[in-house]
């Protein structure tokens with residue numbers, strides 16, 4: 030009987046709270062949401078690195094709230110639970126049809142990315158998306174699916190700026206009108222055969238060959254047209270894009286010839302991308318025809334450039350020839366391209382015979398990329414003819430030694446990238462010709478030591494990357510202007526530190542090494558400006574506090590990844606401003622580890638993001654998170670046998686809004702069963718990754734039981750928790766309404782009153798003036814004799830013998846045959862106070878416990894109108910009470926009566942009880 034009626038009641042209660050919430054949601058007052066299976070809801074402003082955990086969604090800068098759902102089958106069902114103020118929505122799954130107004134509830138949507146397989150789209154599918162800026166349809170191999178778009182489907186999208194189709198054929202769609210706000214149109218991996226098809230599909234793309242009245246008023250809007258990887262696109266058809274004025278045309282991987290482009294009718298073009306088309310020769314005429322400013326010929330097969338090919342390209346400012354097997358370039362190259370500002374020659378074979386063009390000085394070249402060219406040495410004065418060069422990229426070559434000769438003349442050079450060469454020697458003063466250098470990259474060298482003296486020359490070196498494949502000794506003095514420093518050493522790095530403050534302005538520090546040694550070993554670093562600290566790969570016994578013992582007053586992000594299975598005793602020093610803490614591979618469970626999460630987190634009160642990975646955490650309890658009142662995102666990944674302590678149940682209202690579990694397994698135990706209602710029901714909190722998590726009975730259990738399946742099969746559902754959650758929902762709701770119900774919106778106040786009244790009508794059962802009883806007495810069978818003989822007469826008899834109270838006793842007052850549960854709920858609801866008589870036996874009885882829980886529920890759900898009184902008949906450890914912690918928050922001292930001392934306190938008890946009831950009565954009248 031109990032088992033059946035309890036869930037029914039709870040369902041009723043919960044669904045009514047839910048109803049009200051849904052009503053609210055439709056009023057757009059605020060956003061409420063529950064965790065959605067297969068969906069991840071995120072606030073991308075919290076953690077820029079979030080995209081790592083959300084592989085198939087785009088994080089556009091400036092867009093905040095994101096929802097990404099996979100395995101979508103029933104779109105309406107999925108969307109029901111996505112927050113309404115979502116700005117980015119990514120959906121992956123199989124949905125055959127997009128119905129009218131499919132996203133109408135999401136007026137703030139700015140980016141929509143659909144990977145939904147074969148799609149039929151109704152003409153009003155995008156109705157209401159007034160703010161949508163980006164719309165992507167994607168299907169990944171095999172090419173291609175057919176997509177049917179009705180002609181006016183894009184009409185409502187007045188602010189659409191980019192539209193992309195990948196892996197879809199549009200050849201059944203036609204006459205789709207593009208919004209004039211559109212700047213970027215992509216049709217990649219599609220099955221275009223002729224350019225003309227574009228005119229049929231998008232009639233207002235270009236003014237077209239014939240000037241009809243409609244096209245006469247045509248104004249150009251599109252800037253970028255991307256048709257890459259249309260593997261069958263081989264016919265342009267004369268004047269297919271007649272009159273189109275574009276900024277960029279991207280034809281990578283298409284068989285279309287450059288001649289076709291010339292004859293397509295495009296009037297204006299700045300940038301043409303022709304990557305991966307098997308081109309063997311610099312294309313003729315196309316640059317001259319359009320007066321192109323930029324041409325990308327990457328990943329082709331241009332091995333040689335003839336002198337005669339060049340003049341027609343004289344308008345180019347940007348040219349990329351990366352990955353072409355180029356072996357040489359003509360001496361006159363740069364003089365033939367006088368406007369050239371950026372030349373990308375990476376991934377070629379120029380190094381074999383590096384004879385950089387000489388002679389005429391090129392005054393315009395700003396960026397030169399010669400990385401991955403098998404260069405062994407830089408000839409003396411190699412770049413002296415490029416006085417205005419600002420960026421020189423030389424990574425991935427075989428350069429072994431550098432001297433000032435080779436860098437002569439680069440007076441304005443700002444960026445020098447020498448990563449991943451074979452550098453063993455840096456000659457003294459090698460940087461002296463580079464006074465303007467701000468960024469120097471020296472990762473992946475064979476240097477064994479480097480001294481600050483070798484970095485002298487540049488006046489404002491601010492970004493430095495240093496690395497060695499062995500070990501690196503670093504000697505002072507440091508360039509005083511450093512803002513960002515990255516050191517990557519395979520084995521060990523040894524710093525010799527001068528006294529004083531060598532890193533006054535440093536904001537970002539990244540250190541990756543197995544060992545970190547300081548000399549002398551009693552010195553420490555001073556980083557008064559540090560904002561972002563990343564430590565990776567450090568092994569055994571590394572103790573950051575040895576290196577940074579003082580405050581890091583401005584530190585906002587700290588990322589610490591170890592590289593071993595041994596434990597690390599990590600202690601955080603004072604970081605009053607820390608917002609983001611990322612810890613990985615620290616093995617907290619190791620026996621000798623004295624560090625516990627809670628001690629660690631004490632020092633970082635402002636924390637907003639906590640990401641823990643592979644920590645062997647084992648247990649997450651309330652104590653660990655206590656005090657982190659600003660925590661908004663908790664990310665746990667690669668944790669095994671994790672136990673979500675039942676103390677966290679208490680903490681639900683303060684849990685971070687976003688909690689993600691990624692690749693975590695749990696212990697199968699009913700103590701954690703609170704997790705399910707929390708993850709699936711609590712408003713405004715987004716828990717990801719539990720539906721698919723497995724749990725294990727012990728560490729050698731590999732049966733892969735799903736966590737939620739375990740709960741539903743083995744753990745009795747805790748009605749109190751559900752009740753608690755629904756009351757929590759309600760409290761939140763009422764709070765919101767009360768806040769909103771201020772004078773500025775008087776109608777909201779009425780609404781509030783209305784809902785408040787409704788709620789009580791539905792759930793409150795006897796809200797005002799309907800207290801049939803003064804006291805409902807809950808007790809257990811063994812205590813019944815005492816209650817009937819002693820307590821009842823003392824309370825019920827008319828004064829002066831007793832207190833003259835109206836009592837309700839289940840054993841006496843419940844009608845035989847009545848559903849005990851229903852009776853319990855209704856009489857408890859219509860009593861001014863509930864008095865629980867508690868003994869050790871009572872606490873052991875499930876029925877008594879249930880009564881206590883119900884009473885707790887009323888107490889929390891109806892603060893101020895009902896009272897819960899606890900009468901202890903024998904000494905009981907109060908911590909043993911099921912929801913002691915919760916109770917202690919709601920109960921006052923006067924709500925406990927202790928009669929375990931015998932009859933001595935009887936009179937006091939009666940007096941106290943009377944006072945309490947009087948108070949309850951008064952509050953009720955208010």
Ligand SMILES: *[C@@H]1O[C@H](CO)[C@@H](O)[C@H](O)[C@H]1NC(C)=O
Pocket residue numbers: 078081640642
């Ligand atoms: C993002 O985080 C993951 C794991 O936390 C890490 O492996 C990855 O390197 C990070 N990526 C960036 C770009 O920081």
Ligand SMILES: *[C@@H]1O[C@H](CO)[C@@H](O)[C@H](O)[C@H]1NC(C)=O
Pocket residue numbers: 125126149177
């Ligand atoms: C899509 O629309 C076409 C044409 O209206 C129809 O033939 C086809 O059955 C539809 N497909 C689905 C999956 O609804």
Ligand SMILES: *[C@@H]1O[C@H](CO)[C@@H](O)[C@H](O)[C@H]1NC(C)=O
Pocket residue numbers: 198200201220
């Ligand atoms: C659409 O494109 C596909 C793939 O190229 C092709 O097989 C099909 O015949 C085309 N249909 C029409 C109507 O052009």
Ligand SMILES: *[C@@H]1O[C@H](CO)[C@@H](O)[C@H](O)[C@H]1NC(C)=O
Pocket residue numbers: 288313314
């Ligand atoms: C390229 O232009 C030159 C003259 O500007 C012309 O003689 C030649 O035929 C053109 N080549 C092509 C393929 O159009």
Ligand SMILES: *[C@@H]1O[C@H](CO)[C@@H](O)[C@H](O)[C@H]1NC(C)=O
Pocket residue numbers: 327349351373374375396397398422
């Ligand atoms: C050169 O091109 C490659 C390939 O597109 C690119 O990764 C690299 O960043 C470019 N170099 C510069 C300096 O832009």
Ligand SMILES: *[C@@H]1O[C@H](CO)[C@@H](O)[C@H](O)[C@H]1NC(C)=O
Pocket residue numbers: 512513536537561
């Ligand atoms: C430091 O790192 C952050 C985050 O990666 C970056 O946004 C910022 O520009 C960097 N600051 C400097 C001075 O490099």
Ligand SMILES: *[C@@H]1O[C@H](CO)[C@@H](O)[C@H](O)[C@H]1NC(C)=O
Pocket residue numbers: 549551552
């Ligand atoms: C470090 O130790 C040296 C000698 O061992 C001592 O002279 C120096 O004062 C110490 N420095 C600090 C900061 O304790």
